[in-house]
Amino acid sequence: MSTLFEVRNLRKNFGGLAVTNDVSIGLAPGDRVALIGPNGAGKTTFVNLVTGNLKPDSGNVFLGNEDITTLRAAERVRRGLIRSFQVTRLFLDMTPEEHVALAILQREGQAGRVVGHYSGRPALMQEVREILHQFGLLELSNIKAQEIAYGQQRLLEIALALALRPKVLLLDEPAAGVPQSETARIEAALKRLPADLAVLMIDHDMDLVFRFAKRVIVLAAGTVIFDGLPKDVIADARVREAYLGNYADAGSVA
Ligand SMILES: Nc1ncnc2c1ncn2[C@@H]1O[C@H](COP(=O)(O)OP(=O)(O)OP(=O)(O)O)[C@@H](O)[C@H]1O
Numbered sequence: 001m002s003t004l005f006e007v008r009n010l011r012k013n014f015g016g017l018a019v020t021n022d023v024s025i026g027l028a029p030g031d032r033v034a035l036i037g038p039n040g041a042g043k044t045t046f047v048n049l050v051t052g053n054l055k056p057d058s059g060n061v062f063l064g065n066e067d068i069t070t071l072r073a074a075e076r077v078r079r080g081l082i083r084s085f086q087v088t089r090l091f092l093d094m095t096p097e098e099h100v101a102l103a104i105l106q107r108e109g110q111a112g113r114v115v116g117h118y119s120g121r122p123a124l125m126q127e128v129r130e131i132l133h134q135f136g137l138l139e140l141s142n143i144k145a146q147e148i149a150y151g152q153q154r155l156l157e158i159a160l161a162l163a164l165r166p167k168v169l170l171l172d173e174p175a176a177g178v179p180q181s182e183t184a185r186i187e188a189a190l191k192r193l194p195a196d197l198a199v200l201m202i203d204h205d206m207d208l209v210f211r212f213a214k215r216v217i218v219l220a221a222g223t224v225i226f227d228g229l230p231k232d233v234i235a236d237a238r239v240r241e242a243y244l245g246n247y248a249d250a251g252s253v254a
């Protein structure tokens with residue numbers, strides 16, 4: 001399948017340490033890829049670099065046929081390269097309805113306008129309701145984000161990413177900090193993502209990773225040490241040494 005998103009020879013040093021060390025990765029429409037690796041491997045840094053939140057030292061990022069390496073973060077979002085954050089970034093005083101409406105306005109290039117006017121736009125409100133419904137958040141539409149459970153806050157963040165109509169979605173630990181009892185909802189939401197969307201998800205929960213991913217990329221000390229099928233990752237000697245030794249030895253193979 002054709003490549004939609006491609007990263008070539010990306011490098012970033014922090015104070016002499018190569019945090020992103022010649023990383024090359026490609027995603028095609030419909031991909032479900034997990035990016036895994038030990039704490040500090042450079043996973044979040046990778047997402048920061050490709051989304052324009054950090055400037056790489058060298059290398060290139062392509063979306064479709066366009067080299068987007070030097071574009072501002074907002075311009076990448078407009079082109080459909082969307083991320084979520086490892087730690088929640090919601091406005092705790094705002095409701096789910098206001099968040100989704102704002103995301104849609106942002107997508108339409110109107111986020112600078114007074115948010116209060118959105119409720120007078122039936123088509124926009126209809127879309128807001130559909131998105132909230134899709135994530136099981138409709139009943140919470142008008143409750144401040146700070147008053148809803150953390151698992152639902154994280155669902156709202158995925159909803160916001162989708163409201164921006166991504167072509168490529170980068171999810172940085174979408175289930176991080178969520179109690180085990182609520183992760184099933186997040187997993188269900190991930191299952192229902194649009195089929196043609198290219199998704200790269202970072203997570204440490206290997207059972208979730210193996211249920212989600214059709215392909216696994218392992219990053220260790222800034223370097224891609226594995227890029228292949230989930231069934232092969234556990235057996236890989238370098239991966240076992242760097243990350244998954246304990247998981248493999250525990251016998252919980254996907
Ligand atoms: N702004 C920064 N300045 C200096 N060093 C940084 C900066 N951001 C990250 N680092 C370092 O880069 C390395 C990679 O960090 P990163 O957050 O990308 O890891 P990660 O794989 O996402 O880890 P985790 O699984 O814990 O989220 C770490 O050693 C971190 O301390």
Ligand SMILES: [Mg+2]
Nearest residue numbers: 043044045086
């Ligand atoms: Mg991280």
